[in-house]
Amino acid sequence: MLRIVWVGVALLLSAGSIGAAERPVAPNGIAIYPDYMSWKVVAPSYREDKGHIRIITGNEIAVAGLRAGKNPLPDGSVLAKVAWKAEKHPNFPVATEPGAFVQVEFMVKDAKKYKDTGGWGFARFVGNELKPYGKDANFVAECFGCHIPVAKNDYLFTKIVKTP
Amino acid sequence: MLRIVWVGVALLLSAGSIGAAERPVAPNGIAIYPDYMSWKVVAPSYREDKGHIRIITGNEIAVAGLRAGKNPLPDGSVLAKVAWKAEKHPNFPVATEPGAFVQVEFMVKDAKKYKDTGGWGFARFVGNELKPYGKDANFVAECFGCHIPVAKNDYLFTKIVKTP
Numbered sequence: 001m002l003r004i005v006w007v008g009v010a011l012l013l014s015a016g017s018i019g020a021a022e023r024p025v026a027p028n029g030i031a032i033y034p035d036y037m038s039w040k041v042v043a044p045s046y047r048e049d050k051g052h053i054r055i056i057t058g059n060e061i062a063v064a065g066l067r068a069g070k071n072p073l074p075d076g077s078v079l080a081k082v083a084w085k086a087e088k089h090p091n092f093p094v095a096t097e098p099g100a101f102v103q104v105e106f107m108v109k110d111a112k113k114y115k116d117t118g119g120w121g122f123a124r125f126v127g128n129e130l131k132p133y134g135k136d137a138n139f140v141a142e143c144f145g146c147h148i149p150v151a152k153n154d155y156l157f158t159k160i161v162k163t164p
Numbered sequence: 165m166l167r168i169v170w171v172g173v174a175l176l177l178s179a180g181s182i183g184a185a186e187r188p189v190a191p192n193g194i195a196i197y198p199d200y201m202s203w204k205v206v207a208p209s210y211r212e213d214k215g216h217i218r219i220i221t222g223n224e225i226a227v228a229g230l231r232a233g234k235n236p237l238p239d240g241s242v243l244a245k246v247a248w249k250a251e252k253h254p255n256f257p258v259a260t261e262p263g264a265f266v267q268v269e270f271m272v273k274d275a276k277k278y279k280d281t282g283g284w285g286f287a288r289f290v291g292n293e294l295k296p297y298g299k300d301a302n303f304v305a306e307c308f309g310c311h312i313p314v315a316k317n318d319y320l321f322t323k324i325v326k327t328p
Contacts, residue, residue, distance in 0.1 A: 037205065037327055044208035044219045046250070049258040055208045055219065055325075084325060086210070091313045091321065094213040098325045128328040149255045157255065161219075161248060161262045163201055164292040 024130045026123035028137040030108055032130060033059075036080035042066060043161045046086065046096065053086040053098050056158045062109075066160040072119060073154055077109040081158075101128060105143075107156075117144040118155040188294045190287035192301040194272055196294060197223075200244035206230060207325045210250065210260065217250040217262050220322045226273075230324040236283060237318055241273040245322075265292060269307075271320075281308040282319040 025031045039057035046053050058066065062077035083105075084098030108114070108121040122143035124133035133139060147155040189195045203221035210217050222230065226241035247269075248262030272278070272285040286307035288297035297303060311319040 037325075040202060041205055041219055041221065043262055044210075044217050045262075046208075046210045046217060046260040047258060048260065053208050053210060055205055057205065082325075082327065089321060094211060095321065096210040096212065097322070098207055098209075101325075101327055104327070130328055157253060157259065158261070161201075161246075161265075163246065163265055163268070164294055 024125050024132050026125070026132045026139075027134045028121060028123065028140055030106060030121050030123035032104070032123070032125050033078060033080065033106060036082065036104060036106075039063070039080065041161065042079065043158050045081075045158065047083075050083075051086050052083040052102055053096060054081055054083045056081045058160075063160070071154045072111070073109050073156075075110050075112075079107045079156070079158070081105045081107075103127065103133075104130070118147065118151065120144070120147075120155055188289050188296050190289070190296045190303075191298045192285060192287065192304055194270060194285050194287035196268070196287070196289050197242060197244065197270060200246065200268060200270075203227070203244065205325065206243065207322050209245075209322065211247075214247075215250050216247040216266055217260060218245055218247045220245045222324075227324070235318045236275070237273050237320075239274050239276075243271045243320070243322070245269045245271075267291065267297075268294070282311065282315065284308070284311075284319055 023031045023034065036057055039059055040063045042056040042058045042063065044055050057080045059078045062073055062079050065073040065077055081104070083102040085100045085102055086096045087099035089095040089097050103124055103126045105124045109119055110121060111119040114121045117140055122140045125131065126133055150157050187195045187198065200221055203223055204227045206220040206222045206227065208219050221244045223242045226237055226243050229237040229241055245268070247266040249264045249266055250260045251263035253259040253261050267288055267290045269288045273283055274285060275283040278285045281304055286304045289295065290297055314321050
């Protein structure tokens, strides 16, 4: 009976796209959050310089905080920015849509742990192999440097979309 | 005691952005789905001709069907396409982000009920007033006409994004 239960647990775990054992980890210790595509939408975005089309999603703490206008966001907030190659729709070229997956990036709020980088831990996982970005933990200097111009918005470029 | 319960229910209902009593209804009888921003992401898109940036979300039936590669999608599938004015980010103009809300559109699958329009019922709600689009039920001819070139993809322009 116990064996049947364990087989059931194993099958449930393998049904997700990324199992716990194989989760990539960034050089600063942040592991990928495998459920980021199930989180609520924060906003879409389009980067014409990179040729990327993106969505930003957030976990429950982040989305609730953003909707309530909290600045800074509370500890436990996690945001994911997912990028795909931007492609013209073959049947409708005035529309740009996602092609191949490029990367997923995370910002993880912990005011104490990440106090040197605005309270945010950064991580990036690149390509279909989800290869962690950065040679060592200093890679975050590049991430944080780019976010300094939006320090007043809790270091976030993205604002949550508004709907009536 | 019963009164306290009812007050609680009323407060819960009014916490949503659109109450059941005030839900706009399209001329073909499709009422707005108020929870479309809580649905999972199907894809982002960018319409350079309209200057819109969009996300497409889907209810559980639609997203499960799309992930399983079902064509046509099963009855009960609902997709929402939400459009905002596309604006350059003030701190970072190579990024285009959502500005003011433009509209939300729905495609509702019921193979029998909507058999004349590919099994899809269409609806559009415009602006912050969520004004139903169309003078009468014939407005769907315009919607469906535009979707005919993608008949082989169950009349859907959007494909669900892929992530590793």
